[in-house]
Amino acid sequence: MIHRTSIKTSALCLVLTAMLFGPILVDALHFVEVHRDGVGGEDGLNGPRCVTVSPDGRHVYVAGYLDNAIAMFSREGRRGTLQFWEIQKDGVKEVDGLSRPASIVLSPDGRYVYAAGYLDNAVAAFRRNETTGKLGFIEIQKDGVGSVDGLSGIWSVALSPDGRNLYTASYWDNSVGVFDRNSKNGALRFLEFHKDGVDGVDGLDGLYAVTVSPDGKNVYASSWRDAAVTVFSRNKNTGRLNFIEVHKYGVHGLEGLNAAVSVTVSPEGKHVYVAGYRDNSVTVFKRNSDTGSLSFVEVHKDGFGGVDGLYRAVHVVMDSEGKQLYVAGFWDSAIAVFNRDEVTGKLRFVRVYKNGIEGITGIEGPWHVNLSPDGKHLYVAGFLEDAVAVFEVSK
Secondary structure (H helix, E strand, O other): OOOHHHHHHHHHHHHHHHHHHOOOOOOOEEEEEEEEOOOOOOOOOOOEEEEEEOOOOOEEEEEEHHHOEEEEEEEOOOOOOEEEEEEEEOOOOOOOOOOOEEEEEEOOOOOEEEEEEOOOOEEEEEEEOOOOOOEEEEEEEEOOOOOOOOOOOEEEEEEOOOOOEEEEEEOOOOEEEEEEEOOOOOOEEEEEEEEOOOOOOOOOOOEEEEEEOOOOOEEEEEEOOOOEEEEEEEOOOOOOEEEEEEEEOOHHHOOOOOOEEEEEEOOOOOEEEEEEOOOOEEEEEEEOOOOOOEEEEEEEEOOOOOOOOOOOEEEEEEOOOOOEEEEEEOOOOEEEEEEEOOOOOOEEEEEEEEOOOOOOOOOOOEEEEEEOOOOOEEEEEEHHHOEEEEEEEOO
8 A cells, every 4th residue: 555645755756856966857868760781771880989960960970890881870850860861981991090989970050060080090080061971081180291290099089179179089199199180161270289297198098988068168188098188278269278287096095087088078168077987987077267277076986886887887877958978888788877966966877778778779789879859869889799889858
């Protein structure tokens, strides 16, 4: 028998939780569809490492790591469903720089696409047709060619919010590269790179990912071997960087950064979130909006406090409202969903979505997750399944 007092107590708990963490998510994601490499003529999805949506929400681009290619899909806005259109492949026609593409980013105006070619040690630039979404190759910026340096083993590319600069994270060069970007034609010009152990810079050994704060003041980098998150200040006029500080795993008892592979900043810029691959975790930092410096808040680990889906966490992404955080757990073949307290930055685990459960498919070994600009759909790159899965987001 269920007593009225029990119902009242449960209701009170829900109200208090909502007051502390915002909206209660009962079922945050609903599986929509999956697209697989080689099925129905689709191509370029062999070992997908990155999935991103154009700023206008009309197209989706996927980095097919083992296909040395970028696959392009048109997107239906209401349902979020995809239709395959074309593939840009390394070595085909004039395309260059896509040997093992690991990261893709679109310019804020949606007119240009940039990809990190891991084995090419290069950035490939493309012009985007805003109507059809199709890409046209522009140029390649390659390590050791001309003045370009610091791109050996490039894993990640990121653009500043103003679109003026492109930043790179290079695993073997242990460095952050800086490019000036021509907004009129999309061309890049190498400016500088910051290398681990040079001029006081620290925390970049085995650099994995780089991101820019929404206010454009700072660049944050996460590293595998240094197990760290490094903070740079950014000159908004020139795009050049200055090393600020580093936070390392095990220093002063800091947890959650063992093999740090992904870093993101909340939309309002108050907090930073880092995925620790070997720690199976997400670490939360408070960000000083003036200096960009960080202070530890908390860490969430797989298997602790009811948290699930973080085994070998590889990527974190937050919705545009800053209310939910999504984490890809590679060996859990799962997407973990957290609610976020917008004041403290703290997270509350909501639930996990796993491959093969409740009809979900296409997310075996998820390497990357991304949201549509309207926040209504989530796209997952299933590396071990050569697939892209589509979810509807309900709030």
